[in-house]
Amino acid sequence: MFRTAANRFLSGARHYNGNIGLRFRRPVTLITSSRFSTTENQPFSNPHSIHDAIPVSTTENPSFNDSTSSSSSSSSSSSSSDEDSRRESSKSRAKYEDEHARLLHASLTHVMKLGWTEAALVSGAKDVGLSPSIVGSLSRKEAALVEFFMDDCLQRLVDRIDTDKSLKSLSPSDCISKLIRFRLEMQAPYVSIWPEALSIQAQPVNVPTSFKQRAMLVDEIWHVIGDNASDIDWYAKRTVLGGVYSTTEIYMLTDSSADFRDTWAFLDARVKDAFNLKKTIQEARYLAEAVSVGLGNSFQRFVEKVSRR
Amino acid sequence: MALGTITKRLGNKIFPTLSSTSRLLHSHATSFGFKHVNEEEKARMVGDVFTSVAANYDTMNDLMSAGLHRLWKERLVSMLNPFPGMKHLDVAGGTGDVAFRILDNINKVKQRGLPDAFKDSLESETQMYVCDINPNMLNVGKQRATEKGYGEDGSLVWVEGNAESLSFQNDSMDGYTIAFGIRNVTHIEKVLSEAHRILKPGGRFLCLELSHVSLPIFKELYDLYSFSVIPRIGEMVAGDRESYQYLVESIRRFPPQEKFASMIADAGFQKVEYENLVGGVVAIHSGLKI
Numbered sequence: 102m103f104r105t106a107a108n109r110f111l112s113g114a115r116h117y118n119g120n121i122g123l124r125f126r127r128p129v130t131l132i133t134s135s136r137f138s139t140t141e142n143q144p145f146s147n148p149h150s151i152h153d154a155i156p157v158s159t160t161e162n163p164s165f166n167d168s169t170s171s172s173s174s175s176s177s178s179s180s181s182s183d184e185d186s187r188r189e190s191s192k193s194r195a196k197y198e199d200e201h202a203r204l205l206h207a208s209l210t211h212v213m214k215l216g217w218t219e220a221a222l223v224s225g226a227k228d229v230g231l232s233p234s235i236v237g238s239l240s241r242k243e244a245a246l247v248e249f250f251m252d253d254c255l256q257r258l259v260d261r262i263d264t265d266k267s268l269k270s271l272s273p274s275d276c277i278s279k280l281i282r283f284r285l286e287m288q289a290p291y292v293s294i295w296p297e298a299l300s301i302q303a304q305p306v307n308v309p310t311s312f313k314q315r316a317m318l319v320d321e322i323w324h325v326i327g328d329n330a331s332d333i334d335w336y337a338k339r340t341v342l343g344g345v346y347s348t349t350e351i352y353m354l355t356d357s358s359a360d361f362r363d364t365w366a367f368l369d370a371r372v373k374d375a376f377n378l379k380k381t382i383q384e385a386r387y388l389a390e391a392v393s394v395g396l397g398n399s400f401q402r403f404v405e406k407v408s409r410r
Numbered sequence: 411m412a413l414g415t416i417t418k419r420l421g422n423k424i425f426p427t428l429s430s431t432s433r434l435l436h437s438h439a440t441s442f443g444f445k446h447v448n449e450e451e452k453a454r455m456v457g458d459v460f461t462s463v464a465a466n467y468d469t470m471n472d473l474m475s476a477g478l479h480r481l482w483k484e485r486l487v488s489m490l491n492p493f494p495g496m497k498h499l500d501v502a503g504g505t506g507d508v509a510f511r512i513l514d515n516i517n518k519v520k521q522r523g524l525p526d527a528f529k530d531s532l533e534s535e536t537q538m539y540v541c542d543i544n545p546n547m548l549n550v551g552k553q554r555a556t557e558k559g560y561g562e563d564g565s566l567v568w569v570e571g572n573a574e575s576l577s578f579q580n581d582s583m584d585g586y587t588i589a590f591g592i593r594n595v596t597h598i599e600k601v602l603s604e605a606h607r608i609l610k611p612g613g614r615f616l617c618l619e620l621s622h623v624s625l626p627i628f629k630e631l632y633d634l635y636s637f638s639v640i641p642r643i644g645e646m647v648a649g650d651r652e653s654y655q656y657l658v659e660s661i662r663r664f665p666p667q668e669k670f671a672s673m674i675a676d677a678g679f680q681k682v683e684y685e686n687l688v689g690g691v692v693a694i695h696s697g698l699k700i
Contacts, residue, residue, distance in 0.1 A: 193700075197680040200612075200700050223493060231612030231700075234584040237491030238614055238681055238698045 203229050205249040212250075212291065217243050217298050244307040247298045251314045254287045255321065262325050273326045278372045280322045281346055282365055285353055289361060296354055319343045341378070345371045443659030449596050456594045457544060459653040460504075464546040466648040467505055473643055479590075482692050486589060486618045487511045489685075489694060494520055496584045499539045499608065501573045501601075502591020504547025508618075509540045510560050512587075539583075541569045541576065574600040578608045585609075589618040593664045602677035609699040615679055619670075620661045621686070621693035628689055636661070667693050 208225025215221040219242050223233040239245045261283060262268065268276055288295055302311035319342045348371060353364045441447070442455050463470065471479045492498065492512050500509045516536055538561070542548050548568050555561050571577055573588070573595055586605045595601050605615050623629045636658040644654025665673065667684050670693075675682045679697025686693050 193680065197698070197700050204612075226612060232584040232610040232614075233493055233612070234491075234496070234610075234614045235612035235698060236493075237489065238696070 200229075200231065200235075202249070204231060204235060205246060206253075208246055209250060209253075212246065212294065216294050217246050217301055219243065222246060241306060243301050244304070244310070247301050248307075248310055248314065250288075250291075250298070251311070251318075254284060255314065255318055257287060258284050258318070259321060262321065268325055274372050274376050276326055277322060277342065277345075278365075278369050280325065281349060281368055281372075284318065284322075284346075285349060285361075285364070285368075288350075289353075292353060295350075299350075315343060315346070319346065341375050345375055441660075441663045443656040443663070452596050455656075459656055460544045460594075461546045462650050463644075463648050463653050464504070464544065464550050467547065467550065468507065470644065470648055470654075473647060474640055478688065482618055482687055482694075483508055483511055483589060485685075485687065486587060486616055486694055487515050489696060490585055490587060490614065490616055492516050492519070492585065495536055497537045497539075497582065498585040498587070499541060499576075499578065499583045501541045501576075501586065501588040501605075502543070502594070503540050503587070503589060504542035504544055504551050506540055506551035506554055506560070506566075508587055508589045509538050509551075509566065510555070510558065513538055513560055513565065535563070536565045537567065538565055539567045539569055539578070541571045541573065543570070543572050545570055574604060576604050576608055580607055581610045583608050583610060584613050585616070586613065587616045587618070590620065592617055592619055593660050598665070598670075598673060599677065602674060602679075606678045606699055611700055613699050615674070615695075615697040615699070617670075617674075617695045619664065619693060619695070621664065621670075621690050622666045623690040625689050632691065667695075671695055 204222070204225055206225075207228040208222045210228070211221040211224040215224065219236060222236045222239070222242060222245075226233045226235055236242060258280065262280070268279070271279065291298070301307060316339065319339050322342060323338060345368070349364060349368045352367050353361060356364045358364075442452050447455065460467075475482075486508065490498075490512065492515050494516055496516065498509075498512060500512070503509050513536075540548070540551060542551075548570055552568055555566055560566055569577070573591070574597055586609055588601075588605075592598060592601055602615075609615065623632045640658050641651045641654045644657075645651040648654070664670070667686065667690065671682050671684050674695055674697045677697075678699070680700050681698040682695070683697075684693050684695040
């Protein structure tokens with residue numbers, strides 16, 4: 102009983118962890134803001150924070166980059182002129198991020214022709230009327246493009262989850278394969294250049310972000326199914342789904358069937374495998390219990406025999 | 411013991427003025443090294459310095475930095491990430507050192523094989539403007555360009571002009587670099603706002619400048635080197651002790667990294683960052699115009 106209580110407590114805590122992904126429903130801003138805060142520039146894009154005596158606001162800004170939260174938290178203890186300048190600088194920072202997103206969005210249209218390259222970024226910059234010089238200010242150029250695409254797809258998936266009520270009525274396995282399929286269909290047009298994107302994501306400097314993005318994706322999918330899925334460990338659930346997603350993604354690269362029919366069949370089979378695996382684990386546990394009971398009985402009999410002599 | 415007294419003496423010499431810099435920012439505008447002069451005088455005196463050192467300028471840079479200034483400039487250019495068809499302005503680059511490196515880099519990009527994106531930009535040719543207030547420095551640069559064969563296709567343009575009032579149109583440049591120059595101007599704020607004015611949206615500002623060292627022991631050594639060794643080298647090689655005395659003093663009067671970064675941000679630049687090289691002997695500041 103103690104164990105089940107502890108279990109429930111732990112799973113509760115873990116689900117809270119998982120919920121973080123749900124709470125920030127705008128992954129695009131989340132990722133860009135975290136990258137923005139890791140660079141040294143953060144305090145200088147907000148020059149007045151250098152002389153800011155209130156440590157709260159300087160720590161607040163980088164973690165959320167939410168203009169409303171930072172101004173509301175600092176308004177209580179700062180003068181009005183400080184507040185104005187801070188609002189101004191957060192506005193201009195928001196403008197920078199808008200331009201950044203606009204640049205990457207425009208660059209995506211050139212990716213089909215030019216690949217996930219600097220050239221696509223240069224063309225994108227020209228399209229939105231910015232000097233191609235801006236490409237030099239992106240620290241990981243190609244990766245920024247791939248990561249933007251991943252964020253964009255995740256956002257579209259989240260929108261779909263929010264609007265599509267029919268998902269709730271599906272069985273967990275159908276729901277999972279439907280969502281993975283929906284997500285993979287987004288990158289279907291890019292399938293010929295997707296290996297290049299995968300290799301960019303696999304570069305050591307880019308691994309942390311790409312891993313985080315995949316974790317968020319898997320997390321979103323599990324959250325649709327909610328608590329009624331199973332009692333497999335939280336990490337195991339996500340690892341298994343991550344595995345299914347990644348193998349299907351790789352399978353898709355070499356699939357030449359019409360509309361990726363083979364890929365979707367492969368996906369359904371893998372999801373079924375995953376759910377069977379869960380059953381297999383349970384059966385194995387029952388078997389182990391039966392065996393241990395049997396062994397215990399024979400041991401007991403053996404002891405009785407020995408003691409009788 | 412002897413070293414101790416020297417550093418102590420140096421400390422006495424440096425610290426009073428350092429503390430006054432932090433109190434009076436604008437005093438920099440009218441400082442010539444540690445001397446206080448009025449604005450017109452500063453411009454003239456800086457002009458004299460560069461007229462007298464122009465011929466030996468690059469040799470002296472090599473000697474003083476032990477050749478490191480080449481690496482610093484390479485780093486500056488790699489941060490700039492130049493591209494074919496770029497319109498670039500290098501301010502205070504009279505001897506063409508930075509401009510030649512940028513042109514080399516662009517040629518390398520061309521040789522790597524042109525992606526489609528650059529095809530149409532090729533029609534609008536790369537233009538490299540080198541602006542310097544001092545005609546003697548420009549002459550050295552022009553001479554070196556003809557020796558090395560740069561700018562035969564007309565991509566190099568030499569402009570004599572003041573960084574505080576540039577003769578270029580608004581939104582006309584993709585990039586702006588200033589290497590070891592902004593320290594010598596009379597009004598840093600004016601230079602920054604001019605840079606912001608002439609850059610296109612998306613254009614970048616990059617500044618390579620001798621800056622402040624904060625590592626304790628290294629700082630002492632660096633001060634010792636700059637106040638005792640550099641003026642002596644200047645005297646021996648360029649025959650001009652005063653100019654190099656001015657050089658090391660003006661480095662101390664320049665705003666520290668963080669302060670300068672906030673000045674760049676105040677001029678309207680976004681994504682202001684800086685990178686210290688060799689523990690802060692040199693810093694590269696960068697900003698983006700949106």
